Amino acid sequence: MLPTRRPRTGRARPGGRRRTSAPRTLSTELAALDWQLEGACRELNEELFFGPPQTIEQRTERAARIREAKRVCARCPVSQRCLGYALENEEEFGVWGGLSELERWELLAERRARRG
Ligand code: SF4
Numbered sequence: 001m002l003p004t005r006r007p008r009t010g011r012a013r014p015g016g017r018r019r020t021s022a023p024r025t026l027s028t029e030l031a032a033l034d035w036q037l038e039g040a041c042r043e044l045n046e047e048l049f050f051g052p053p054q055t056i057e058q059r060t061e062r063a064a065r066i067r068e069a070k071r072v073c074a075r076c077p078v079s080q081r082c083l084g085y086a087l088e089n090e091e092e093f094g095v096w097g098g099l100s101e102l103e104r105w106e107l108l109a110e111r112r113a114r115r116g
Pocket of ligand 1: 041080
């Protein structure tokens with residue numbers, strides 16, 4: 001069974017930025033993502049978390065969608081692992097672990113600033 005949330009790190013990203021740690025086998029990759037099987041979003045449409053494809057959302061629609069996605073994350077048993085995964089892999093898009101891409105970007109920027 002495949003995870004519902006496709007790891008975005010498996011493909012090239014805009015700008016070609018991609019984690020290049022030691023090569024991992026497919027089974028290792030899937031095992032590292034097994035928490036997704038317990039995600040509260042498992043049966044939900046991915047668009048709630050990533051937005052509609054090929055469409056520019058209106059600001060109010062986007063805000064409402066993100067609020068709703070965060071409501072799902074708030075009752076998710078694996079939200080910490082999800083957020084950790086997204087931060088570790090610098091996921092650029094979507095709501096992960098209850099944080100939007102902008103919130104994660106700000107969190108990562110704060111961490112980097114603290115490290116100096
Ligand atoms: S925290 Fe949110 S995005 Fe992550 S698995 Fe749970 S419901 Fe899905």
